[in-house]
Amino acid sequence: MNKKEIEREFLLKIFLENLKGNKINFRNSSMFLTPFRQKNKEIISMLIRKGFIKRTRDGIKLTCKGRRTIKVVLCGGTFDILHPGHLLTLRKAKSLGDILVVVVSRDKIAEKIRGRKPYNDENKRLELVSALKIVDYALLGGENEKIYDIILKIRPDVVVLGYDQVHKEDEIKDFAVKNGLDVKVIRISEKLEGVKSSALLKDPDLTNQI
Structure with missing residues (x-):
């Protein structure tokens, strides 16, 4: 997958895990995203900078901008x-x-x-x-x-x-x-x-x- 496809895959996974009631953060990202914590951290940080996701007390969530990218x-x-x-x-x-x-x-x-x-x-x-x-x-x-x-x-x-x-x-x-x-x-x-x-x-x- 190219960079955009990987970012999109992360957005889909984050949305689904939020829907299931799971709280995603940097520490537990290997349970929900990929097994590679450092890779997860890099992609999550990039998505935050682009405004697609945000860190909250309830974990990482999609912003309105991020939610608009998925159907x-x-x-x-x-x-x-x-x-x-x-x-x-x-x-x-x-x-x-x-x-x-x-x-x-x-x-x-x-x-x-x-x-x-x-x-x-x-x-x-x-x-x-x-x-x-x-x-x-x-x-x-x-x-x-x-x-x-x-x-x-x-x-x-x-x-x-x-x-x-x-x-x-x-x-x-x-x-x-x-x-x-x-x-x-x-x-x-x-x-x-x-x-x-x-x-x-x-x-x-x-x-x-x-």
Whole structure:
């Protein structure tokens, strides 16, 4: 990688670790960035001089200037049984930015929306989604079906909705504007027939193997 690519990689890693609640500093940088502390220090110092990051009491964080250099995509769902339809949506979402953050619905929210309890509980579903290479970070959703609290926490550049999700594009856009966020909302209309989790669960051969 050239110098600019390395700097950009550092910005992406710092943003992600901050999102996960990890505090990065010169001493622990080898845990989160590269194994080479001196190299980390040199690049971090350079990024500070350029105004892309800053040192705070809570560790190294991106400045507004640094945050504008990366594009964060947010999408969500129940992900009860992962199937090709989920992967299609996630791949398209990932193609729209640099970092893909996925919100996994809480059990009670999934049951309220879909009229049945998820086959896998929220922690298992979170573990499965987190294990996908295409997903940079996954987290559990809030205690209600709205995604506004998550939007305020993640502050994404793009929100991706699946073809069957109940969220309304205009409402999300209005919320973003009222909270000083510049968010593009995209609904993916493409779907794969016959691969919804509810349909798969009706297959006794499949459920016996899960």
